[in-house]
Amino acid sequence: MLGGLIIFILIVTLLVICFSLRLVGGLIKLLFFLLLGLPLAIVLTVFGTLLCCTIICIPLGLACFKLIGWVFSPLRARPC
Secondary structure, eight states: OOHHHHHHHHHHHHHHHHTTOEEEHHHHHHHHHIIIIIIHHHHHHHHHHHTTTTTTTTHHHHHHHHHHHHHHOTTTTOOO
């Protein structure tokens, strides 16, 4: 309980410092990449590889590989 409170206080302090330095956007992108992007990309790679092993599910496997590009840059505009 106390450890979680200390981590929360450190995160809030870091955000206040970064906000004052106008670095919040970069910090949020870094946190998104480390906490969500990288693990999701690894999972999509594994599932994409497993799906491509079967002939019927190759299109689903390729779709998993296309999603990896979106995971690494979700706000970048891409043509459909």
